[in-house]
Amino acid sequence: MSNNENLRRIAVDPVTRVEGHGKITLLLDEANHVREARFHIVEFRGFEKFIQGRPYWEVPYFVQRLCGICPVSHHLAAAKAVDQLVGVDELTPTSTKLRKLLHFGQTLQSHALHFFHLSSPDLLFGFGSNLKHRNIVGVIEDYPELALKGVKLRKYGQQVIEVIAGKRIHGAATVPGGMNKSLTIEERDRLLGDIDDILAWAQDAVTLNEKIHSEHAENHGFGRLNSNYLSMVGGKGELELYHGGLRASRPDGAQIFDQFDYRGYFNIIREEVRSWSYMKFPYLTELGRDDGWYRVGPLARVNNCDFISTPLAEAARKSFVAFGNGGFVHDTLAYHWARMIELLHSAESIRDLLLDPEILGTDLVVKGEKREEGIGVIEAPRGTLFHHYKVNEDGTIKKANLIVSTTSNNQAMNESVRSVANEYLDGNEITEGLLNHLEVAIRAYDPCLSCATHALGKMPLEIELIDAAGGMVDRIEKASNGAITRTL
Amino acid sequence: MITIDGTEVPFEAGQTIMDAALAADIYIPHLCHKPGLSPHGSCKLCTVDVDGRAVSACTLPAAEGQKIENNTPALNEVRKTITQMLFVEGNHLCPSCEKSGDCTLQAVGYHLGMLDGHFPQFYPRRAVDASHPTLMLDRDRCIMCELCVRASREIDGKDVFAISGRGTGRQLIVNSATGKLADSDIETDDLAAHICPVGAILIKDHGYEVPIGRRTFDLHSVAETDLEEIILKKTVHHDQDDESVEKEGGMYSA
Known part of the structure; x- marks a missing residue:
């Protein structure tokens, strides 16, 4: 961390269209260069603590409340850990497929929400365009057909979740060693009825993102980071979201490790705590604290994998790779493009799973001998998600450790914010333009911070600029409706 | 006979108002009552109005001619408040x-x-x-x-x-x-x-x-x-x- 004695401080607070509350402080030197950016997480959640003493079978239901956007990911990561707690290493084929189907439904709806509802306004209207129009309502007005597709894609993903978990959000699907409900023929056929439209719209979303990214040269360098990447891959190196080994790569594509059994994750990842944020800073042990930070999520996964198992998404991936001239694409805004490639892969996989006769099976639960420790890892929409539990002999949780996706991207978000701030900060004034650009950078990674934090926070509505001597030179208040007033 | 919300309900000697109501398929909200176990009268959700007095239906014996109010907005409002208290406690x-x-x-x-x-x-x-x-x-x-x-x-x-x-x-x-x-x-x-x-x-x-x-x-x-x-x-x-x-x-x- 840099010495901040002679730095001035600019705080941007809060960040909008990011679920959960963030705050940005820019530490300036006397020449007005951003020396350090701190993307603060001011909420504290405390799930790891208050899950202690609760019975293990409750865990997937407790932790899914971490998030309203990706509850299924937490539910499934915890369920995978709980399977191990009851001594089950492999589920029945039907249960595995039901869980994958559930997870693809989750990825589809979350990716659709992330792009269409939360990020497309920036990309379609421009980062500095009128705030009152730069939102999903504006998209509906100007691009009604596109907006409708986005809404319907998300709805379809939620319908997949609903038939398996009983509810669109915070349902009930898993039990230790399996699932609680099989899929009926009617449910399958209802989902299959809409799949052709979903596939077509997902393909359109990829095409649109490819166009947005490749045709706007100014987007390429925006918050770009030549980073390491971490993701799960399948046994053949394919894109894998539910179960596989871990692969980490350097910016040039050289692998740091591959097919690593995630049950030993603590040997390859450490977490650093910094006083100014409730979000930890994980790093790859092998590369050390300073150089070991990495990115996770769609960009990491599409960069890291050797291929995608479904044909349309694989074709889209090849275009993506071609854009990177065969190497990794490091553009931060390419997260959205990679996200839509995964959206397409999810739609194709949902179709394939629905057409698989085994999805209708009724053999749902496997039993085993209880164990004291379970580790579940999954590729959540925003990246690799780790759930680790130890239980007491009486079945209550002794210890829990969660590394959520956004936590892994913590350092990367700070780095992107610093890069964007250096480009757009003009003198001593916090401009709306600066604020907008910083938010766009954060939203590329994550519209959602609620899961990643460790304290229930306040939501101060202010932006401050403080000079090297500690005096306030600018102050802006931002109302929840986006209206900005200067209050110095 | 007793009447519950204007409906005549028969009862046998020794039955409580709750017993008679359940036998007649009339629901009086309750949590601590369970047929076959001795009445307890602790949750107070079954509070009904018997001839102008608020009493627990699960503990008061049914008696000839009782006029009982059960499913009324006022009583259900009280029951809701009791339930809210049970939740926050x-x-x-x-x-x-x-x-x-x-x-x-x-x-x-x-x-x-x-x-x-x-x-x-x-x-x-x-x-x-x-x-x-x-x-x-x-x-x-x-x-x-x-x-x-x-x-x-x-x-x-x-x-x-x-x-x-x-x-x-x-x-x-x-x-x-x-x-x-x-x-x-x-x-x-x-x-x-x-x-x-x-x-x-x-x-x-x-x-x-x-x-x-x-x-x-x-x-x-x-x-x-x-x-x-x-x-x-x-x-x-x-x-x-x-x-x-x-x-x-x-x-x-x-």
Whole structure:
């Protein structure tokens, strides 16, 4: 961390269209260069603590409340850990497929929400365009057909979740060693009825993102980071979201490790705590604290994998790779493009799973001998998600450790914010333009911070600029409706 | 004959108003009452108006000519307030509770149109007892109805549970040398282990096995549900072993 004695401080607070509350402080030197950016997480959640003493079978239901956007990911990561707690290493084929189907439904709806509802306004209207129009309502007005597709894609993903978990959000699907409900023929056929439209719209979303990214040269360098990447891959190196080994790569594509059994994750990842944020800073042990930070999520996964198992998404991936001239694409805004490639892969996989006769099976639960420790890892929409539990002999949780996706991207978000701030900060004034650009950078990674934090926070509505001597030179208040007033 | 909300209802000597109402398929909201166990009168949800006096239907004997008001907006408003107090006095986390959908307290809350806790939460500190190999005590959810106390004493022929303490320090205690469930006489098949209307007494290693949409109160409102049947069904569920999980459409078809 840099010495901040002679730095001035600019705080941007809060960040909008990011679920959960963030705050940005820019530490300036006397020449007005951003020396350090701190993307603060001011909420504290405390799930790891208050899950202690609760019975293990409750865990997937407790932790899914971490998030309203990706509850299924937490539910499934915890369920995978709980399977191990009851001594089950492999589920029945039907249960595995039901869980994958559930997870693809989750990825589809979350990716659709992330792009269409939360990020497309920036990309379609421009980062500095009128705030009152730069939102999903504006998209509906100007691009009604596109907006409708986005809404319907998300709805379809939620319908997949609903038939398996009983509810669109915070349902009930898993039990230790399996699932609680099989899929009926009617449910399958209802989902299959809409799949052709979903596939077509997902393909359109990829095409649109490819166009947005490749045709706007100014987007390429925006918050770009030549980073390491971490993701799960399948046994053949394919894109894998539910179960596989871990692969980490350097910016040039050289692998740091591959097919690593995630049950030993603590040997390859450490977490650093910094006083100014409730979000930890994980790093790859092998590369050390300073150089070991990495990115996770769609960009990491599409960069890291050797291929995608479904044909349309694989074709889209090849275009993506071609854009990177065969190497990794490091553009931060390419997260959205990679996200839509995964959206397409999810739609194709949902179709394939629905057409698989085994999805209708009724053999749902496997039993085993209880164990004291379970580790579940999954590729959540925003990246690799780790759930680790130890239980007491009486079945209550002794210890829990969660590394959520956004936590892994913590350092990367700070780095992107610093890069964007250096480009757009003009003198001593916090401009709306600066604020907008910083938010766009954060939203590329994550519209959602609620899961990643460790304290229930306040939501101060202010932006401050403080000079090297500690005096306030600018102050802006931002109302929840986006209206900005200067209050110095 | 007595009349409940204008309907004439027959009764036999010795029956309470609650007994007569249940026999006539008239629902009077209740949590601590259970046919076959001695009346308790502690939850006060069954408060009715008998000839202008507010009384507990589960403890007052039916008497010729009583004019009883039951399902009135005013009484249901009072019942809702009582239910809200029951919620805030404990730590009821419905979102993660395995009893959600099967919980009578939750069902009564829905029945009475309860939308929030209204009162500030008490956040009492109560210990979990997971010492028993097959049963677990989560005192956070206990509403002090004493159904388990009476079931253990009157049906199981044991004396496993009691309520101890006063005010906010009141809680369920276990009759054993250590105070732990593991050292008590309770067995998995005891009625006391299955009678809890909330999630305070749980069968270990089970939960969430009935899919949403097929849980007790997904299928029937609390007013429609015969409590006796629920208990029998639950007992059967937990006695069933591994074969049951492969039934068509889920682990336990409703």
